[in-house]
Amino acid sequence: MENIYELWAKRNPEFEKRYQDTVLSVFSDYGKGVSQYNDIRGKIFGAGYEVYIIAFFIGLYYNQTKPLVEDTAKRKVLGQPIMYWGNIEERAGRKAYGKIREYIFAALVARTDIDWIALDKEEITAQSVVKTLIDKMEEYANFGFDFILDKLEQDPNYFFKESAFLNVFTSFLVNENNEDDSDEPDDLD
Amino acid sequence: MIIKEIKIKNFRSYYGDNNFFKFSDGLTLILGENGDGKTTFFEALQWLFNTTIDKGNIESVSEMRKSKLEIGEHDEVSVYMSFEHDGIKSVEKSFTFERTGEYTYKVGPLIFRGYETNGSERVQVNGKYLIDRCYDAFIQRFSLFKGESELNVFNDRTALKQLVDKFSDIRKFDELVEFTKAFEEKSNAAYLKEMRSDDRVSREAKILENRIMDVSQKITENRRDIREIESSIEVFSMKLEELEANQETSERYKEIEARRKTQEEKRNKFKALISSVDYNHSLLDKQWILCAFPDILKEFKDKCSALSKEKRKLERDFDKKQAEELGKLKAVEEIQNTLVNGTAGLPWYLPNQETLEEMLSDRICKVCGRPIEEDSDAYNFMVAKLEDYKRHVAMKLKNETEAQQIQEQILFPNSHIEDLHNLSISLSGSNQSFVSGIAQEIVDRRELVDRYRSELKTVEDKLQDIQDEKARLLIQAGNVSEAVLEKDFNDIRGLFKQKGKAEVRLAELKAELASKEATLKSLKDELDALDPNSSQVRVMRDVHRVLDEISKAFGHAKEENLRRFLSEMEEKANEYLETLSATDFHGRIRLVQTANESTEIKLFSSNGTEISKPSGSQKTVMYISILFAISDFTQEKRDEDYPLIFDAATSSFGDVKEDYFYNVINSIKKQCIIVTKDFITKGKVRLSDVERLNCPVYRIKKADGFDANNLATIRTTVDKIKE
Structure with a gap:
């Protein structure tokens, strides 16, 4: 019996092709093969999956999914199996962060209706479970890409402010803080 | 000479033959920014006035015109000026150029033509002679100024001597002084000769004469030594003055630099601290992206434990x-x-x-x-x-x-549920508390960065103040470069010592001179006291006495004349200074004579204190006042006027003062052509300020659409923006 986590981690999620040039390549060296020049050229992230992770968490925290286009010709596989995500070289101030994979997996488990009892009883297949997990992941990320693209279309420099991405994520904390904070919106500086 | 018109054709950035300036008798302003062709305008005039060149130079040709010529085609470079000088006259200097190949050009002979009206007839004359006659190199020297640093015409120590030679009557005195001196010497020789032949006093006279000659020679030597020592003391003083001014500035400069370095280090430290955490990378590397994850983690854990429970049941x-x-x-x-x-x-x-x-x-x-x-x-x-x-x-x-x-x-x-449960357990404990701590970690980091930012701001403000202070210091120090200020002025002590020694020696020499002169006087008295037998000797003695007095009087008159000339010029300069400065503090100009017949310009406050470091605009006004005064002298002494042409590279006036200043110059009714970048802010002429001027104003400008890397795309356009 193969571990679901391992089966899932071997997979290579898909995304809609149109985000390649509009989002992925804007923030990363996606499609360039090598990520060692990102600092020189001023890209915010290195590998393409880094943007994918960002997009995924945006969908996750908004708890919004967006189904990918049906037409498989308009989709593309990311190219880097999940099992390698975060295994970056520790240089130029960067640090490996492989643990993130477990959290992504945990989130997918939490947010999918998989009959794990049936799986353990062998009433359903491991493949179908992994597919559900991957589908959910792709749909969250798809929402995230859409969100980023929307912001970029309003202001092409939106995410090039140092803390713009961080602000997106800390905005999910506002509700908690509102209990003791005033109504003032967060300073977006 | 009053310049009426100038036309510039194909001279460097002045492409084509549409570059035309018309000048008033008073002030004409030409406005332009750096690179707009101000200096080229000035150099075109210099080229026209220069009577020593006899060949055209391809470098004077407009690059744009050159690039537009087909091989075999030719055109012409010319600068034309019409002017009034005993009637209307004009000069034109030109040469042709032909394109002979891709990169080769042929330059034709230089043609320098002048025209003047003779009665009602227009006659062609040699341009060179016309310029030498109406606007010679000497006048040009007090008339054409490129850059404000050139305004101080007395920087060159021979300038005053030349000025005096040209414009005062002192030269005539020189001859008279020499003449009377010769008379005095001759009569003395004749007198002494008579003395020697006088039977009664010849022996004493001979002795006295020898002694007088001896003492006189020593006095001459003594005077020469004194002159030498005086001039070396002057050199020392000048050097010391410069050094002291620089020394003071240098010390302040160093102190400012030290402060600047400290603040810069601080700034770099804060910048490094601020950028030490990259917010984007931290989302992943520090897993800040999990800041909102605790709820989801709880969902996951709850689900796992429920599944595990259900499975066990x-x-x-x-x-x-x-x-x-x-x-x-x-x-x-x-x-x-x-x-x-x-x-x-x-x-x-x-x-x-x-x-x-x-x-x-x-x-x-x-x-x-x-x-x-x-x-x-x-x-x-x-x-x-x-x-x-x-x-x-x-x-x-x-x-x-x-x-x-x-x-x-x-x-x-x-056993997938067991796997899930194990994952859930592994994500509990320290991992869970790590995830719940992320939100706070971000808040803490941001607060820290805010603190760094506010401290950085303070440091940057301080740094700006220091930079301003440095800039002010450098402006006050005048043309002293930063490199000079960096240098140590250890030699200042050495100079002080040398100067001290020289002063002691000077005092000694002066004492010697005084005693020798006393000796000489008593010897002469003794000689005079001799009672010669011959009446011829007595006549000779009296003639010599009279001629001696006359010679002394002329010598004195020569000094007095120079003094009066300078004081008149000083007076005139101060009148202009007052007019040009209006209500501003302006001080008083003094023309101070130094050894070797040279003169320095100094500014004094009314309480007698010397203003040793006048500001940029004070200096400009001061020099312009003197130039006006000199110009007045040429008008008086030679009955001719000539224009003052300034290429003011930098503006010394604030916005407030400039229009007033130019209006005053205009009202003086002396032809002035000033090329300046005043009245231009961010590439635009401040038309409302220009409107307040009473003089014609031209705007010269690079035509739009030039390529910054290609000289052949640059041409200057000339527009009259005010009549």
């Missing part, structure tokens, strides 16, 4: 059911083995199958020893007992198989 239920089914199998076995009379029979396995079959085959009960008849009750009982045994064995086998089957049943062949 299902397993327990399943086990229970299994046990029940096994129990049922056992219960079936219990019902057997009850006899007809109710007594419990032997267990079914006693006796066993072999014993029963043996007894039935042998027809005898091997327990009681009685035979058994076939079909008898005992026989049938035993048969039934055998069958029961067989049935039992079969049933036992079946039950055992069934139980085994029941026991072999498994509810959950897989």
